[in-house]
Amino acid sequence: MLEIKNLHASVAGKEILKGLNLTMKPGEVHCIMGPNGSGKSTLSQVLAGRDDYDVTAGEVTFQGKDLLDMEAHVRALEGYFLAFQYPVEIPGVSGLHFLRASVNAVRKHHGLEELDAMDLMGLFKEKARLVGLDINSLKRSVNEGFSGGEKKRNEMFQMAVLEPKLCVLDEIDSGLDIDALKIVADAVNAMRSTERSTLIITHYQRLLAYIVPDHVHVLSEGRIVKSGCKELALELEEKGYSWIDSNPSMAV
Amino acid sequence: MDVMEKTDPFLLGHEQFSKRVNDVPSWLEKRRSVALAHFKVLGPPTRGVEQWRFTNVRRIAALGAVAAGPGEKTLTDLSDYSADGATIRMIFENGFFRADLSELDNLPKGLRLRSLAEVLGEHAQAPLTQLDPHVDSGDEAFTALNGAFMEDGVFLEVAANTVLETPIQLLFVGHAADSPRAAHPRNLIAIGENAEVTLVEAYVGQGAYWTNAVTQIDLAPSARLTHYYKQRESERACHVTSHIIRANRDSRLVMHNLLTGSELMRHNIEVSFTGEGAEAQVNGLYVADGDQHLDNYIHMDHQVPHCSSDQFFKGILDGKGQAIFTGKVTVRPDAQKTDAKQANRNLLLSESARIDTQPQLEIYADDVKCAHGATTGQIDPDALFYLQSRGIDPKSARELLLFAFAKEVIERLPHEAMRQEAESFLNQRFSSASLSGDLP
Numbered sequence: 005m006l007e008i009k010n011l012h013a014s015v016a017g018k019e020i021l022k023g024l025n026l027t028m029k030p031g032e033v034h035c036i037m038g039p040n041g042s043g044k045s046t047l048s049q050v051l052a053g054r055d056d057y058d059v060t061a062g063e064v065t066f067q068g069k070d071l072l073d074m075e076a077h078v079r080a081l082e083g084y085f086l087a088f089q090y091p092v093e094i095p096g097v098s099g100l101h102f103l104r105a106s107v108n109a110v111r112k113h114h115g116l117e118e119l120d121a122m123d124l125m126g127l128f129k130e131k132a133r134l135v136g137l138d139i140n141s142l143k144r145s146v147n148e149g150f151s152g153g154e155k156k157r158n159e160m161f162q163m164a165v166l167e168p169k170l171c172v173l174d175e176i177d178s179g180l181d182i183d184a185l186k187i188v189a190d191a192v193n194a195m196r197s198t199e200r201s202t203l204i205i206t207h208y209q210r211l212l213a214y215i216v217p218d219h220v221h222v223l224s225e226g227r228i229v230k231s232g233c234k235e236l237a238l239e240l241e242e243k244g245y246s247w248i249d250s251n252p253s254m255a256v
Numbered sequence: 257m258d259v260m261e262k263t264d265p266f267l268l269g270h271e272q273f274s275k276r277v278n279d280v281p282s283w284l285e286k287r288r289s290v291a292l293a294h295f296k297v298l299g300p301p302t303r304g305v306e307q308w309r310f311t312n313v314r315r316i317a318a319l320g321a322v323a324a325g326p327g328e329k330t331l332t333d334l335s336d337y338s339a340d341g342a343t344i345r346m347i348f349e350n351g352f353f354r355a356d357l358s359e360l361d362n363l364p365k366g367l368r369l370r371s372l373a374e375v376l377g378e379h380a381q382a383p384l385t386q387l388d389p390h391v392d393s394g395d396e397a398f399t400a401l402n403g404a405f406m407e408d409g410v411f412l413e414v415a416a417n418t419v420l421e422t423p424i425q426l427l428f429v430g431h432a433a434d435s436p437r438a439a440h441p442r443n444l445i446a447i448g449e450n451a452e453v454t455l456v457e458a459y460v461g462q463g464a465y466w467t468n469a470v471t472q473i474d475l476a477p478s479a480r481l482t483h484y485y486k487q488r489e490s491e492r493a494c495h496v497t498s499h500i501i502r503a504n505r506d507s508r509l510v511m512h513n514l515l516t517g518s519e520l521m522r523h524n525i526e527v528s529f530t531g532e533g534a535e536a537q538v539n540g541l542y543v544a545d546g547d548q549h550l551d552n553y554i555h556m557d558h559q560v561p562h563c564s565s566d567q568f569f570k571g572i573l574d575g576k577g578q579a580i581f582t583g584k585v586t587v588r589p590d591a592q593k594t595d596a597k598q599a600n601r602n603l604l605l606s607e608s609a610r611i612d613t614q615p616q617l618e619i620y621a622d623d624v625k626c627a628h629g630a631t632t633g634q635i636d637p638d639a640l641f642y643l644q645s646r647g648i649d650p651k652s653a654r655e656l657l658l659f660a661f662a663k664e665v666i667e668r669l670p671h672e673a674m675r676q677e678a679e680s681f682l683n684q685r686f687s688s689a690s691l692s693g694d695l696p
Contacts, residue, residue, distance in 0.1 A: 052645050080647035092642035096660025105656065106646040113647070145660075146642075162646065 005030045005201045006071075006170055011062035013050045019060070020046040022226035028170075031198040035212060036205045037237060038223030039245040044205045045089060047223070048174040052086040053079050067169060081113035083169030087159040087176050091147045099142035099158070103128065103165060110166060131164040135191045153184035160191035171195070172203045177211040189214030209237040224248050263296055266316070266401055269323030269438070273405060276325060283383045284376060284406075291392040291403025298397040307395075308522075310580040310612050311551040315520045316494045321438035321466040323405055324350035326373070328433050331357065340456045340484065341673030342425035344369065349429050350465070351439030352408050366418030366451070372442055373408040386411075386444050391472055391500055396524060398496045402470040405440035409469075412455075416448035416476070423454040423484070423671060428469070430461030430493055443471040447479035447507075454670055458486040459517070461493055469497040475507035477531060482510045482670045488681075489517035491546070498524040503563070505531025512669055513540035513552075513569075514678055516685065521550045529556070529563040529591070540569040541665040543685060544577030544609075551580040558591035558624075567598035570665050572658060573609035584616040587624050594624040602632040603661055651687075658686045 006028040013021040020043045028034050038044050050057045053076030064071040108118040132139045135157055147155050156176055163171055176188055192215050220237045222230040229248055301308040331349045347357040353371035363369055392403030410426050430439055459467055475481060489495045495518040527536045542550045556565035567583045583598040602611045615628040635657050643653035662682050669675045
């Protein structure tokens with residue numbers, strides 16, 4: 005599904021990712037944990053194709069194709085989905101209009117016929133039920149005036165509608181109360197399949213009580229310094245990130 | 257003085273004009289010659305004049321436009337121009353009424369809609385009272401020039417208590433003949449007491465020409481006018497217009513301006529509040545790209561208490577496009593309890609696009625509310641990236657965001673036909689290469 009080799013990336017001349025390696029197979033759920041400033045969000049943005057970041061070395065293969073060679077929107081069309089830590093407000097563009105453009109772009113890319121308004125409503129209603137979204141909220145401008153939890157629910161809704169191959173959830177749990185957290189987790193779990201992989205990027209392990217990862221990685225100073233199974237997250241929670249920093253020998 | 261700044265290039269064809277109209281009533285001949293003399297005293301506007309400091313009229317002079325005549329009829333087909341949902345349509349070609357193309361049959365009761373030339377012809381002895389002589393003697397040189405060439409235009413009277421549901425369209429089509437033509441339509445619009453009407457005043461055309469229009473609007477007590485002014489002149493045309501509006505007691509004006517055409521535009525809106533309780537809301541969107549220069553000069557003159565004015569303008573500038581937004585508010589000493597608002601928001605899409613926005617507040621009363629704000633920004637790169645991250649290509653994402661910006665003005669248009677027409681026009685404009693921008 006995804007293979008990252010020796011990825012180096014910098015922003016404004018400062019190197020953030022310093023040789024990151026990660027391999028994800030179809031159907032797997034991975035979790036990357038790390039303290040603030042370790043490069044978690046940079047990784048998700050670089051993979052999504054944000055051009056503020058310079059990739060200085062390394063390669064990323066997504067479903068056999070060179071991900072870094074694709075424009076941002078092509079990555080999405082190919083099945084990469086980033087759930088934003090801070091979903092962007094877009095005044096004047098309704099959720100319906102936005103998702104219609106998005107869904108039909110993806111369908112066109114895969115040689116499928118575009119959906120008409122009726123079929124789209126059917127699809128939206130079905131997916132809205134899945135994440136408990138009020139379908140009427142799609143008439144409002146994208147993310148504008150929504151609470152933090154509602155915005156994350158919108159992200160899950162978009163993910164459910166677009167049915168990506170690889171879902172990357174960037175700090176999806178930040179600022180969420182327990183109910184909102186469950187909604188996010190339920191959506192992710194409902195979408196788990198042998199065809200789809202999920203990468204959870206988080207600071208805390210509390211989300212992992214609801215979404216059980218196959219692999220947990222610890223990111224520090226722009227590299228993955230430790231990988232393990234889900235128990236690693238608990239250990240990390242207990243001992244704190246200083247445990248990693250004080251054990252430089254852990255670096256792979 | 258620079259040669260191009262002299263009056264001559266603006267008076268081309270005036271001799272022929274004088275010969276043609278020499279049998280007019282003496283009062284009218286006198287009006288014209290007074291206006292001409294006033295234009296010559298003022299001279300064409302220069303950037304030394306405060307109200308014109310951002311606009312050089314050299315482009316108009318360079319056109320060498322010759323005053324059009326009523327005999328030059330070439331327009332046969334209106335299919336390029338939307339009716340904006342109107343069933344009553346009055347058509348003008350280079351400023352002259354085209355009865356054959358107009359749709360004025362079975363006018364509803366209470367509506368008097370005729371060409372000014374016809375009405376003037378019926379006033380051989382006494383001056384036409386609706387024609388306010390003060391309009392021509394103000395400090396706008398091009399308004400005086402319009403007076404010097406006054407011959408035709410719209411004459412519209414809506415009787416008291418008349419309510420018309422469907423809009424009336426006044427369509428001005430300009431074009432060049434063997435050389436660029438100048439049109440000076442004079443429009444007189446009077447909305448009677450407690451009457452209600454929606455007007456579309458649209459300027460379109462092809463090729464190089466100059467429109468110099470003056471529209472005088474009088475709102476009687478409690479009159480309600482929704483006025484959609486659509487400036488979609490040819491990209492090689494120059495367009496100057498003055499809306500001179502008097503708002504009487506408890507009248508209500510809602511004006512929508514969609515300003516996308518011409519290579520040079522100067523648009524004056526002057527609202528005089530002469531009766532208490534009057535309200536004027538003026539919305540606008542200007543879009544300039546290429547080498548377009550669009551100058552908006554709005555003056556809300558609060559002369560009496562308890563009136564409100566609201567200016568809401570948005571602008572999109574690309575290429576070397578340039579726009580000016582001057583929102584002037586005068587609150588005279590007697591005009592207590594005035595509520596005057598203005599907002600101007602701009603999107604700059606290229607390094608060389610330019611906006612000059614300036615509120616001018618002159619407040620001589622002490623119990624008033626005045627608010628103003630102006631912003632200028634670029635397309636939000638975060639929004640652009642967010643859309644792309646959902647599979648929408650950069651060009652479509654950009655168009656979506658431009659339209660979202662414009663929508664706030666468009667959705668205020670009073671009729672579905674107008675909104676749809678404006679929407680499809682703008683979508684086409686935003687997807688054209690000329691609005692591609694060089695910034696994200």
